[in-house]
Amino acid sequence: MLNIAQYISYGLGIYVLIGLVFGLYFITLGLRREALAGRGIIIRFMLLPGAILIWPLLLKAKT
Amino acid sequence: MSHDYVPVQWNRQKYFYDAILLAAVFIFLVIFIVAGTKTEAGNMMILMIRSFGACAIVLLHLVLAIGPLARLSDRFKPLLYNRRHFGVITALIGLVHAGLALMMYHGMGVINPIASAIGGYGNYGTLIEFPFESLGLIALIILLIMAATSHDFWLSRLSPPVWKGLHMSVYLAYAALIGHVALGTAQFDKSNGLFWGLAVGAVLISGLHISALLKGRRLDTQADINTTWVNIGDPMSIPLNKALTITPQNGERIAIFRHAKGISAVDAVCSHQNGPLGEGCIIGGLVTCPWHGFQFDPETGEAPAPFTDKVQTHAVKIENGNVWVNAEPDPFGTTRIAIQVPS
The missing domain is CATH 2.102.10.10 (Rieske [2Fe-2S] iron-sulphur domain)
Structure with missing residues (x-):
């Protein structure tokens, strides 16, 4: 069971890592095409956790 | 106003509610820890883990109660408008609880702490030995996703049906948290106070939802299918x-x-x-x-x-x-x- 648990924890880590890369792209370049373009840095960083956690939904919406 | 996303600004009332909420959380934590040190000579770390965990579950009950209360009485509507802030605080308090617990119980070994928490002990086949921390982790992930997507931007970006569907998973988080406490700390509580506290909380939350549903049905008239x-x-x-x-x-x-x-x-x-x-x-x-x-x-x-x-x-x-x-x-x-x- 420990092996499965380790795979799950690595999976969670990889998911968050991909989310971090995607999230940084989203709040910098991605938001240029959104209604938030030109808004302050604070609101962009407020959106970063969401982009990290739901990046598959955002990617799906783009395709 | 337009159909595009328009950020909703903070105002004095929102700052006021947040200040009250943070003060109440702080007072709850202090009272819990001070009372804990007087009633049992517990380890301070364990007291902090318990205080943040108790605070998170109380806050989650409040979050779940606000919706039906606002439907039952207009007096609770100001709380409804600030419910997302309750949710964010709940997730952050839960995160502190989980971080402290991982450090205390799983941070000293060679195994990855998260893997140790969800698979390092117990038996998923029995209730008594069920690794209850896995249920807490599920609840925490849901609460964090909800907190991270609570900003109005996500409501607009994901579309209201998707956003609402995502946020309805709070009930799954609630069920997981009940399981986390019932199969965890409550097992060692000889007074059964925790068990009864959870039961009363569940009855209150269910009762409020059923009452609000019944009131909504009284107000909602179904149109006759044969006429407009x-x-x-x-x-x-x-x-x-x-x-x-x-x-x-x-x-x-x-x-x-x-x-x-x-x-x-x-x-x-x-x-x-x-x-x-x-x-x-x-x-x-x-x-x-x-x-x-x-x-x-x-x-x-x-x-x-x-x-x-x-x-x-x-x-x-x-x-x-x-x-x-x-x-x-x-x-x-x-x-x-x-x-x-x-x-």
Whole structure:
């Protein structure tokens, strides 16, 4: 069971890592095409956790 | 106002509620820890883990209670407008609880702490030895996703149905947290106080939801499938400057308002972000959405100039002392003069 648990924890880590890369792209370049373009840095960083956690939904919406 | 995303600004009232909430959380934690040190010579780290865990579960009960309470009484609506802040604080308190627990119980070994918490002990095949921390992790992930997507931007970006679906998973988080406590700490509580506390909390939350549902059913009239006209009943049954909401078969909800000019009906879904217009009120002669304050003329369904948002109007008539509303919406921009209530 420990092996499965380790795979799950690595999976969670990889998911968050991909989310971090995607999230940084989203709040910098991605938001240029959104209604938030030109808004302050604070609101962009407020959106970063969401982009990290739901990046598959955002990617799906783009395709 | 427009159909595009418009950020909702913070205001004095929101700062006030947040300050009260943070102060209450701080007082709860202090009282829990001070009482813990007096009643048992416990390790401070364990007391902190328990205090943050207890605080998170109490806050989650409040978050779940706010929705039905606001439907049962207008006095609780200010809490509804600030519910997302409750949710964010709940997730952060839960995160601190999880971080401290991982450090305390799983951070000293060679195994990855998360793997150790979900698979390093116990047996998933039995209730007594169930690795209860895995349930806590599931609840925490859901609460974090909800907190991270609580900003209005995500509501607009994901679309209201997807966002609402995502946030309905709070009930899954609640069930996981109940399991986490019942199969974890409650197993070692000889007084059974925790067990009974959880049971009372679950009964209260269920009772509030059932009461709000029953009240909603009383107010929601189902339209007769054979006619587009729905009998609302006595005009005075509609509260002044508020609405009665009905749900026609296969149709959108309709809000019937009684205001200074008479009775008007508009779609009950705000064109800004699908807010519940039927739970709003008339301010300055305009239907005002309870979510973000977007306003519409009850006779035309149009937002005041220079804004361009619109909701659809519905025809209203009074026959034999009863109000009737047409379930078929008018084309956007149709003006329906308010029907005078006979004195």
